Amino acid sequence: MARRRKLYEGKAKVLYEGPEPGTLIQYFKDDATAFNNQKKGVITGKGVLNNRISEFLMTRLSEIGVPTHFMRRLNMREQLVREVEIIPIEIVVRNVAAGSLAERFGLEEGTILPRSIIEYYYKSDELGSPMVTEEHITAFGWAGTQDLDDMVALALRINDFLIGLFLGVGLRLVDFKLEFGRLYNEHDEIQVVVADEISPDNCRLWDIRTNEKMDKDRFRRDLGGVEEAYQEVARRLGVLPEAGPMDLKGPQAMQ
Known part of the structure; x- marks a missing residue:
């Protein structure tokens, strides 16, 4: 596999040079941070779930005329986006x-x-x-x-x-x-x-009924059930990946 040039690595994503001018590949990591990077951890499968959830929401926004950088999802952990x-x-x-x-x-x-x-x-x-x-x-x-x-x-x-x-x-x-x-x-x-x-x-x-937190606050506040909360959001939106829990852990991003 050809090695891609890494342009930027943040707390939750890596950006690589895209296949065409003006494009980037956005890779979703499982790394989690809170309190301005003071707390760090890994949420297994988070990158896969966030890739699907963000794809779904960005697509819905585009359909109502909201401009976004999203172009399409490439695989379990990567999206093609416009360079901005x-x-x-x-x-x-x-x-x-x-x-x-x-x-x-x-x-x-x-x-x-x-x-x-x-x-x-x-x-x-x-x-x-x-x-x-x-x-x-x-x-x-x-x-x-x-x-x-x-x-x-x-x-x-x-x-x-x-x-x-x-x-x-x-x-x-x-x-x-x-x-x-x-x-x-x-x-x-x-x-x-x-x-x-x-x-x-x-x-x-x-x-809406129980006020149970279904987001990264479960990680910030040590509430447990972080992976399950992300999976439940994806399930409700109808975008839960067709993979078992053991399939959600992805490989390390290429350097």
Whole structure:
């Protein structure tokens, strides 16, 4: 097998040079991290499940006209995606008080927010991904005003769509994180598109009846049953891989 050139390795994924100009291969790892990389572990099969879940959600978003970097799934752990210039801002959309929001403002976890709240975080592991304001973002040149307008409009549209989609399978979308990139076409026109992934790694999903956590909080809080929770989300979405538990552990990514 020909060796591929690795371009970037993050906490949960590896990016390789794609087969055609302007494309990348996105490989999903089983590695798990929390608390700005202070806690590390492995969730067996997570990469396979997140690949399927993200493929499903990105495809649904494309069908309603939301632009994404996703092109197609290649195999159990890899996707073909468009190469984009990543905007170093993470947008978090919150519908229910949980995690750091509940801690910062002394809210009881599970409190329904009066409206969806959008927060901005500077994408930097070294700095702990600090929360920032629009003033920081535009002053430091991380994104322009038009970029931010596009990102917020897309985030709210995605939130409305995903709330309904997850509700239909008995899950509450508590909050989620989005990343965006700039896609340049042949005329050097720029389009802001959804990048990275959408999965239980970056969504808080609770069972609508029991409030049982079905996401990476099970890893963060040592609740156990992490693999089973990811599998249950995939099962409800109808994308559980046709493989047994022993088949979900993948090989090491090629260097």
